[in-house]
Amino acid sequence: MSQLDLIRALPKAELHVHIEGTFEPELMFAIAKRNQVAIPYQTIEEVKQAYNFHNLQSFLDIYYAGANVLIHEQDFYDLAWAYFEKCQQDNVVHTEMFFDPQTHTVRGIAFETVLNGLVRACDDAKTKLGISSELIMCFLRHLSEEDAIETLQQALPFKDKIIGVGLDSSEVGHPPEKFERVFAQAREAGFLIVAHAGEEGPAEYVWQALDLLKVNRIDHGVRSEEDPVLMQRLAKERMPLTVCPLSNLKLCVVDDMRDHNIKRLLEQGLCVTVNSDDPAYFGGYMNDNFVAIADALNLTEDELKKLAIHSFEASFLNDAEKEKWINQIHAL
Numbered sequence: 001m002s003q004l005d006l007i008r009a010l011p012k013a014e015l016h017v018h019i020e021g022t023f024e025p026e027l028m029f030a031i032a033k034r035n036q037v038a039i040p041y042q043t044i045e046e047v048k049q050a051y052n053f054h055n056l057q058s059f060l061d062i063y064y065a066g067a068n069v070l071i072h073e074q075d076f077y078d079l080a081w082a083y084f085e086k087c088q089q090d091n092v093v094h095t096e097m098f099f100d101p102q103t104h105t106v107r108g109i110a111f112e113t114v115l116n117g118l119v120r121a122c123d124d125a126k127t128k129l130g131i132s133s134e135l136i137m138c139f140l141r142h143l144s145e146e147d148a149i150e151t152l153q154q155a156l157p158f159k160d161k162i163i164g165v166g167l168d169s170s171e172v173g174h175p176p177e178k179f180e181r182v183f184a185q186a187r188e189a190g191f192l193i194v195a196h197a198g199e200e201g202p203a204e205y206v207w208q209a210l211d212l213l214k215v216n217r218i219d220h221g222v223r224s225e226e227d228p229v230l231m232q233r234l235a236k237e238r239m240p241l242t243v244c245p246l247s248n249l250k251l252c253v254v255d256d257m258r259d260h261n262i263k264r265l266l267e268q269g270l271c272v273t274v275n276s277d278d279p280a281y282f283g284g285y286m287n288d289n290f291v292a293i294a295d296a297l298n299l300t301e302d303e304l305k306k307l308a309i310h311s312f313e314a315s316f317l318n319d320a321e322k323e324k325w326i327n328q329i330h331a332l
């Protein structure tokens with residue numbers, strides 16, 4: 001089997017994808033038109049040209065502008081459905097998607113409108129495409145602790161539809177410790193915990209995510225490599241890192257994919273996984289990420305399989321489901 005055929009054949013779980021970051025320009029234009037919302041671009045080409053980022057913030061500015069056109073429940077459904085179709089193409093059989101309610105509630109969109117649209121798409125993905133999914137609600141870390149607490153309160157009545165909470169948006173200057181109390185409340189309420197840490201921020205933020213937020217997974221975490229003691233702990237605890245190679249390249253966390261540390265992290269025994277982050281903006285979905293690292297880092301067949309196995313090991317699926325998919329990978 002060629003390397004590309006293997007990547008396509010591997011069943012995969014995606015654990016780090018922002019649903020608002022799957023918003024393709026074509027769909028953005030279509031929804032803007034039907035909602036009669038003005039966007040600051042004339043053509044799809046112009047949008048794509050704007051996707052020339054030099055750091056996380058330059059991306060976030062465009063990302064929030066795009067999200068403005070999402071108003072009705074159907075818009076959120078269409079957004080998620082388009083992503084599920086990409087999952088099907090890439091043999092992503094399970095996905096745990098982030099959504100950012102604050103991006104929408106601040107514009108006057110009701111929490112339920114966002115959630116109901118996403119949940120309906122998740123239900124249809126299960127029945128029509130056979131893809132299982134979970135939703136993880138993220139707090140925007142550039143906003144206040146108070147805002148996050150309010151958002152958690154809004155989510156409580158929908159607890160059965162949201163498996164966990166996370167932390168995203170501008171990392172530097174907004175350390176995990178800023179949100180220690182709201183994460184304690186979320187754990188108390190029974191949510192699983194993830195957080196972005198160690199993407200642009202230092203290894204110290206990963207320590208904080210572990211010790212103060214008590215995360216079940218670290219999102220990104222690539223800068224953990226700067227701290228050998230942290231690396232030992234991550235390996236020993238098999239703490240998953242949801243790594244996003246094309247995102248790291250596009251946002252200049254690495255200058256060249258050949259310098260990406262995912263292979264080294266794997267060799268040091270960490271439970272690293274491959275993910276697409278904001279694929280509409282960063283140039284590719286799951287398989288594009290696999291292909292990019294397989295080529296740049298000369299990954300072996302075993303390493304590619306290991307990355308796919310990790311995606312299930314690190315997922316919030318039950319043990320029987322994990323075993324089913326991991327057995328399928330071993331059988332390839």
Ligand SMILES: [Zn+2]
Nearest residue numbers: 018168196277
């Ligand atoms: Zn992310």
